[in-house]
Amino acid sequence: MPTYTAPTRDLQFVMHDLLKVSTADITGYNELEPEFTAAVLDEAGKLATEVLAPLNAVGDTQGCMLENGVVRTPEGFKQAYDQMKTGGWMGLDCDPEYGGQGMPYVLNTAVGEIFVSANMAFNMYQGLTHGAYSAIHTHGTDDQKATYLPKMVTGDWSGTMNLTEPHCGTDLGMMRTKAEPQADGSYKITGQKIFISAGEHDLTDNIIHLVLAKAPGGGEGTKGISLFIVPKFMVNADGTLGDRNTVTCGNLEEKMGIHGNATCVMNYDGATGFLLGDLHKGMRAMFTMMNEARVGVGLQGYAQAEAAYQNALAYARDRLQGRDVNGTKNPDGPADPIIVHPDVRRMLMDQKSFVEGARALTLWGAHLIDRSHRSGDADAEGLISLLTPVIKGFQTDKGFEMAVSAQQVFGGHGYIEENGMSQFVRDARITQIYEGANGIQALDLVGRKLAQDGGKHAMAFFEMVKTFIKENDSNAALKQGFLDPLKQASKDLQAAAMYFMQNGMKNPDNALAGANDFMHLFGHVCMGLMWARMAAAAQAALDGGASDTDFYETKIATGRYYMARHLPATTMHLARIQSGADTVMALDAASF
């Protein structure tokens, strides 16, 4: 059975050596001293290793059960959930006014990585609650906030997001769920929602559904959509629970993975709902949840790869098979451990260099979100808005690929469910699909974010890369291994953006057909920037006489690998983009 140990040293490196959080000029960041964050991460790590990770396979094997409308989560989930509650983990970055601890999002993200690596399906219960919390916190009335937030912050109640219907996912304009206004100001919600994660379960006393529905008078398409709060149990004025609302779980989906999380068909049968935010502005409110959720899914992508990598590494050190071509490494054993073989090394280095780069990118993203929310920095807001589809799309595509690679290290033993590598692959697969399939992320990037605010944020990103290269130009340790490939990759990215500008106007297909490649190209440049920055930070630590030289040297060597082996992909993506839409769209739909 797989095991998991939180990579606290690496998380500390990103927060302190790279992002230097405790000295950043963001409200609340001064609390993030290395000793403090280390204590928090250690505590989270302990819970992850001892409680959550052992339940991961249990959740996969048992799955959730629906009986008479009640969903039973796998054995041990309830106890683990209660331990999470007791530890106060659910409200780590929530508003102190509602009982939260008010910690920055960057710390919440670091902690989140640990929980997600240990047990993704389990962590989704609280992850979705956090999204619903954010939407109510941002768009709710004072009364709504007072009614729902305190219980959601403690984890006593959980939350959901209800968008998808059987016939519409991406295209929400086709939505059929209806909201009929009532005399008392509430609405009656009627319709069916599908793919509702944690839609029904036995972990909490109440579930607060956020539901998109069409209220009269909003017009066609997405314009008519509003967002509603639909509690499973009505909440009395004194905060106690009242009647059961007419929302029920009609079915649980049999899925490829994340079996420990209940994916529900939810039937709203004239259920009582309360408008959240402005009437007919539901899409905007939902996007509050979605952007946060997308960074969170990008995190899931690399967090699953991390868990898979840890186990692949342990196996590669343990499994004896063949001999090192350069001379026996384990003369007393019948064979050498397979980690001696270059192709096994390649797989492990792929995984390691991806995970560490993605961790840096994600925590930097969280840091930008903090800068935006806590300091009102519009540039940071614009930049993270640009990076969100990259973090979601690129990191989940690669995260899945790396989970597959980790499984491959096990050979035939990786295909056997008992060894747990299959679960990492099956669980990781959903991250490429939900919260907007990755094709939608690419579309969001190329069709919306790239040109947002006149292309200002994209230009700022290019400028940031350029400035970094210029500022470090005299750093011989970085020049060849880091700066040169980063410069080339960034040039490729700009050439791709230029191609879109010159060819997308006359035929939008020329941009759309290259969107996926652009997202990946952008991802590699982000990773290259992160690795160059991490190498600079590691070199600075070494130059400053840091004691754990092995850690910093390993960091630099890992970065060199990524730059040498993965940045060359940018040229391929550029070539594909520049081949345009002609070959992509050449066939009639009937000719396939």
Place this chain on the structure above:
Amino acid sequence: MPTYTAPTRDLQFVMHDLLKVSTADITGYNELEPEFTAAVLDEAGKLATEVLAPLNAVGDTQGCMLENGVVRTPEGFKQAYDQMKTGGWMGLDCDPEYGGQGMPYVLNTAVGEIFVSANMAFNMYQGLTHGAYSAIHTHGTDDQKATYLPKMVTGDWSGTMNLTEPHCGTDLGMMRTKAEPQADGSYKITGQKIFISAGEHDLTDNIIHLVLAKAPGGGEGTKGISLFIVPKFMVNADGTLGDRNTVTCGNLEEKMGIHGNATCVMNYDGATGFLLGDLHKGMRAMFTMMNEARVGVGLQGYAQAEAAYQNALAYARDRLQGRDVNGTKNPDGPADPIIVHPDVRRMLMDQKSFVEGARALTLWGAHLIDRSHRSGDADAEGLISLLTPVIKGFQTDKGFEMAVSAQQVFGGHGYIEENGMSQFVRDARITQIYEGANGIQALDLVGRKLAQDGGKHAMAFFEMVKTFIKENDSNAALKQGFLDPLKQASKDLQAAAMYFMQNGMKNPDNALAGANDFMHLFGHVCMGLMWARMAAAAQAALDGGASDTDFYETKIATGRYYMARHLPATTMHLARIQSGADTVMALDAASF
């Protein structure tokens, strides 16, 4: 639930337009007239669509059951197996002396694609029998052939390959299973084998296990290994079945996929075995089975992608979501079918262009095998030996990737087991692992096949590409879209081989660290060559006034896509290869 229709038109195109089988100077090929092969493929297609495909999900859901040593296959498998037997499909290319139909391997391969696409787990029962048949046919005594082959050709008995043990898969030198010689010339086999596909089941009266074991006096490592025939039931002199042999199935593995096939732990407890081939030359005999099996697994890779693609295409035509950015295509519906969107198109074209290229490569490989076996052509033998790891490794890596891509077209609906796309992904995953994990294929290619016979076969391949380009240089239809990218890709491949020659001598790691990239680079060049040849064949058909112009034009357009969008990968692979082993091997095993 997924459906499947055999791509008979495409198979006919490869056999007749591309390979021109009926006029090839190979024994038995003159029977392969288009009308004849069409009739065979149609018949196979009918069986696949009506019987095998509907059982695919049944096999996945029910799996196999082990009770009191007896393995029960999923409902309907036995009836389907009997239909296959009645149809004579098992012996299609087997020796007429033992009841086979003596058809060329190329036709057997085309038929095999159809069966594998329809139900891979089911088809493995007969696929492994065919491998065992080949080993006995090549290495057996007349008596052994007479005893076992007739019943294997009809499918009354099945066969297995027993290599792997719990502690050794790739490194067979560590094998512990023992063979003790008996006075009557037989051996007592004792040991445990794992991952034995079809090791025990209820489809046939007898199972003929081919087992690798160590007999005394052979020395250390793989040198001491011999191959033995171990029947489940002893065979009496009159051909009737005698005593049950002491070989039993100890357990069935719970796997990620191919649930319909029984993956067994086999316990040999002093079981009676008969030496097959020469004593202590078991590895050589086993490789007879393995090379054939590896091409077969390469076929499984693209055959699963084909089945997944067919369903992705149907979904993309059916699912309404969003509007074509260039103008509504389905004005009467609430949205356009998603096939209008360029990123969906990209995914479908990726799948289609890969599958058709891989089909051509695989059937060409089968044709080379026929040329080698039926005409004793040593050059063909050398070439297919070189191409085997490419067909196995490249096609299964890409086949899996394309199954994932087809699943992605379904969005969230692809993650739900009920829709069947998950099964294609889970089933395809094993092809990258078994019959030598793809890292082993890459090693075989770079460490053995590339330099085999003084590098003669690799040179012949390069020369073949060069000659094709030269011969078609005046063909304006091919020049830009096909010949130029093929030339560039081939240049990259030769540069990579040159890099290995110059740097692999002083440090073998420089070759081994690039082996996987070389395999993929080689794969793309093979696909490029296949597509250029197919385009030339299609153009010739059009020039010759063929009536189905849409088919041939679609073929050329599909090829253009592959050349424009996938051949640029060669430059990336070359850059990775040329970065050498330094970054790959930089870390101590302890520093990970």
